[in-house]
């Protein structure tokens with residue numbers, strides 16, 4: 002059943018409630034025929050990930066995961082249908098919730114309706130996994146079912162940016178980022194639905210800094226006053242909000258985006274790759290949650306040499322560091338993103354990290370000219386000017 | 392009781408005053424010890440004569456005892472053994488230290504010739520009457536019936552009444568005692584526990600017993616093999632204490648030391664005597680007569696022997712019950728759910744050959760309240776049940792040191808595990824070291840405890856396969872209940888979302904029932920398969936083949952944890968084709 006179902010879901014203006022009802026009708030029909038309903042979802046794993054640099058992000062292959070009604074899946078299926086009801090109700094009314102809130106809403110339902118009692122959730126992990134399962138089945142992301150996480154990161158500073166948000170109630174909110182000081186604008190919920198434009202003329206570039214603290218330092222020291230640029234803090238592994246925001250900046254402003262972070266395998270694979278091309282776990286939503294134009298500005302292996310930056314040894318015997326080295330080797334061998342010729346620059350950095358077993362932090366640039374508070378800023382500008390990025 | 396009399400006192404006099412040391416310290420113990428000594432003798436005699444033993448036991452309370460809080464008890468034990476010649480009767484039942492087995496390095500039950508004479512003494516002291524014996528050897532034309540008493544002063548037996556009678560069998564011995572005692576049937580010192588244990592470790596024994604006015608119980612033999620008693624070994628010098636050594640010297644008397652070494656021991660070669668000279672032994676002694684050695688020289692001899700390295704004694708002298716026979720015998724413990732047996736190869740522990748055998752069984756139909764009770768421990772030394780002073784016993788120490796939780800049993804810390812289990816551990820050795828004269832506690836040397844522990848752990852591992860299988864069966868049942876519970880909820884949810892008609896829902900419910908039926912069939916079939924595989928596995932005997940079987944099973948029932956919201960059925964069997972392993976991947980992919 003699901004194959005033909007998938008076709009419907011891929012419909013560009015998909016209507017979540019409609020898909021959900023069709024899916025349930027199909028399950029019921031199978032049961033009437035004494036057949037086991039089968040739910041089919043795209044397999045979200047590296048071995049089903051494909052990368053084409055012309056597309057720019059990881060896309061799913063043909064592999065699917067089938068869940069058939071049986072002893073071990075019956076609870077999961079019952080819970081999924083039960084949760085769909087809650088989510089559909091939210092979509093109907095326009096209400097939104099976090100995963101945590103949904104966990105309690107589900108518990109409340111189970112408490113009020115004795116018949117549902119056996120479905121009750123013991124912890125949020127259980128309810129989260131059902132929400133994720135529904136998203137996979139319907140090939141939607143949770144924002145499409147009005148489920149929003151408290152997204153981390155994305156703190157944005159700019160003297161030349163106007164953001165317009167379309168509110169659920171039909172009203173509009175407009176934010177002029179130049180009216181803010183050192184307190185950032187932070188996009189929430191669905192940044193794809195924001196309309197953004199420069200206050201005047203064009204913005205030159207966007208700089209995404211791995212450390213939100215360092216992003217704030219740059220701004221407080223006057224970066225956005227001196228340069229017609231957007232500065233954004235990623236705050237570690239980019240959340241859905243950060244990813245969607247970067248994508249929105251890329252698509253609507255069409256300006257170069259540079260990423261600045263630590264020189265280590267974790268940053269390359271988990272932070273930069275996710276920002277630029279998405280992840281295997283989020284195959285179905287990479288399209289809307291990645292910014293393929295993002296460039297890696299640093300720290301580059303050459304910077305370490307050129308600026309004589311303090312760097313550290315990576316000990317393969319250390320359990321954490323050893324594992325990340327192993328993962329990097331794995332990525333070079335199996336990750337279609339790093340294997341693509343177009344991303345040779347990035348995979349060369351990964352290769353360098355494995356061979357040299359060194360790592361260097363973004364803040365190391367502060368040692369270059371310690372007396373000059375603008376030294377870091379100058380290095381960044383110089384690197385951009387010289388196209389010293391990959 | 393003047394001191395002059397004591398100096399000339401006989402062994403019999405000594406024992407008659409110290410009966411508590413040899414198992415007559417209480418009324419219940421008196422019954423048990425009398426029964427035990429008689430049955431031990433019957434079994435030993437049958438074994439020696441290569442006869443499959445048939446033993447008949449009668450125990451009853453016949454009236455008031457002569458002492459306070461005592462009953463008069465009658466114990467009768469008859470056997471189909473070789474019988475006792477008329478000339479030996481007085482010796483056997485009325486004389487201490489008259490044994491055909493003494494110091495022979497065999498795994499026989501009786502060792503010192505104390506037991507049965509002590510029982511006679513007790514009967515005499517408390518009921519003023521010795522033991523009534525009927526016995527017949529093949530050669531005797533008629534059976535002989537006699538009352539035998541102990542002449543305590545002389546350490547001699549005296550035959551009081553003696554007459555020829557016709558008996559119902561070609562050969563055998565029957566003893567009957569009346570004495571003060573108390574009947575305790577169940578529990579650790581209980582008679583039934585003793586009889587149960589004895590039948591467990593003597594698969595070739597047919598036992599009939601009648602207690603009080605109860606109906607006679609008959610336990611048929613489960614093995615038709617007579618016991619091949621291994622040849623006796625000469626004692627190994629390192630297994631002897633100084634006292635025993637000196638006793639040994641007295642037994643040999645007027646022979647040369649050289650001769651004593653050759654005939655009296657195993658493992659003393661000329662290399663050994665050369666080595667002994669470094670430890671105070673004089674070569675010249677070899678040609679001297681044993682009786683000429685002074686006390687001091689005897690000590691030196693002993694010390695020199697203990698100081699040299701000797702080859703370990705041969706393990707050939709040790710008898711094994713064997714896994715097959717033990718397995719059959721386990722069923723006589725009562726209604727057994729499942730069990731495991733382990734028969735270890737003979738080992739050397741503390742320079743003595745020893746065989747450890749273990750049977751662990753779970754009993755059926757025990758009330759659930761008993762789940763919390765400790766497992767019953769049956770201890771055996773040379774196939775004799777040990778029923779007292781268990782705490783310090785090597786066997787108990789070993790059981791407590793095993794982590795039974797790993798095998799699926801509940802166990803308070805460092806204790807005997809809980810539940811309706813019987814843990815039977817048998818130690819067989821020509822030289823068992825006991826902690827005391829009543830021979831109820833095996834000395835817990837590190838080496839022996841370790842050997843016991845190994846055997847018990849093996850048995851536990853085997854048992855755990857049964858327990859796991861059982862859990863698997865419970866798992867299937869749970870799975871079926873699972874779908875019965877959640878199926879209807881699923882249908883109702885679907886109905887609400889799709890606004891389906893009641894007719895549709897009814898049909899869907901019927902469809903679900905059909906699916907359910909198919910599922911239970913599959914589950915049942917899987918369970919059957921697992922049971923068959925299990926039977927195949929347990930059908931194989933022998934410790935080595937069992938470890939193979941273990942890995943085989945491991946492979947077929949590998950359990951994996953499913954990372955899904957469905958925690959209750961997170962353990963699953965790879966064989967279960969219905970399980971959707973792929974779901975697991977999907978969820979992990981989004982981790």
Ligand SMILES: Nc1ncnc2c1ncn2[C@@H]1O[C@H](COP(=O)(O)OP(=O)(O)O)[C@@H](O)[C@H]1O
Pocket residue numbers: 428432433435436470472473474475483489490491492493500501502503504505506507508564
């Ligand atoms: N039921 C019996 N049938 C044949 N022989 C017996 C029987 N009971 C005792 N005997 C003989 O009498 C001997 C002495 O027995 P006992 O005093 O119990 O000493 P032990 O059993 O330690 O040898 C035994 O060694 C055995 O030869």
Ligand SMILES: [Mg+2]
Pocket residue numbers: 428431432500501502504505506507
């Ligand atoms: Mg005896």
